[in-house]
Amino acid sequence: MAEQRGGTGIDSTTIKDIVRFHGHMCPGLAMGIRAAEVALSEVGPHSSDEEVVTITETDMCGVDAIQYLTGCTFGKGNLIHLDYGKNAYTFIRRSDSKAVRVSTRPGAFDRSPEHNELSAKVRNDSATDEERSRYKELRANRTEAILQASVGELYAVEKLESADIPPIARIHDSVACAGCGELTMETRVKQLEGRRLCPACFEAALSRQGSVESN
Ligand SMILES: [Zn+2]
Numbered sequence: 260m261a262e263q264r265g266g267t268g269i270d271s272t273t274i275k276d277i278v279r280f281h282g283h284m285c286p287g288l289a290m291g292i293r294a295a296e297v298a299l300s301e302v303g304p305h306s307s308d309e310e311v312v313t314i315t316e317t318d319m320c321g322v323d324a325i326q327y328l329t330g331c332t333f334g335k336g337n338l339i340h341l342d343y344g345k346n347a348y349t350f351i352r353r354s355d356s357k358a359v360r361v362s363t364r365p366g367a368f369d370r371s372p373e374h375n376e377l378s379a380k381v382r383n384d385s386a387t388d389e390e391r392s393r394y395k396e397l398r399a400n401r402t403e404a405i406l407q408a409s410v411g412e413l414y415a416v417e418k419l420e421s422a423d424i425p426p427i428a429r430i431h432d433s434v435a436c437a438g439c440g441e442l443t444m445e446t447r448v449k450q451l452e453g454r455r456l457c458p459a460c461f462e463a464a465l466s467r468q469g470s471v472e473s474n
């Protein structure tokens with residue numbers, strides 16, 4: 260791959276595949292592509308097994324590009340979601356514990372006031388046809404700008420000294436829930452009055468008791 264001073268280093272065929280995987284092209288997906296490039300260059304390559312772990316602090320569009328490009332997926336246990344609502348990712352290579360965290364630079368992902376206004380109108384269904392197409396145009400321009408920017412303009416990249424390396428995914432035994440009877444991974448089962456319950460039945464039993472606390 261030729262060295263890129265700015266602009267995505269991901270080829271257009273791969274980008275098409277990522278768009279197919281995600282369902283559409285959008286600024287969030289473009290941000291995910293750019294973050295994944297850091298993973299590939301700093302701790303890569305694509306993880307066919309569990310050698311690379313991604314900790315994602317968002318569950319929005321960008322994660323799909325991360326999954327596609329890094330090979331870190333929920334099913335393999337090497338994609339861990341922290342529900343922080345930040346477009347930030349930590350990539351860890353297990354073999355030598357090399358780890359980097361990328362976080363969106365303040366301002367890098369901001370939309371223009373016009374874009375924000377149109378976005379609100381589209382969301383509440385009050386946009387005219389012209390406003391809709393202008394919105395699409397602004398979105399496409401923004402996506403393109405993200406793909407053309409240098410990674411450093413979009414993200415702060417920080418090397419971590421000692422990352423907490425999550426344990427390799429293990430297969431746990433399952434037990435039948437005393438409420439619904441469904442097999443539930445043992446580590447997720449909760450005890451209530453001597454009954455072993457799945458999380459859903461546990462929550463339901465608690466709210467029936469009227470003792471559910473907001474948390
Ligand atoms: Zn999207």
Ligand SMILES: [Zn+2]
Pocket residue numbers: 436437438439440441456457458459460461
């Ligand atoms: Zn149950």
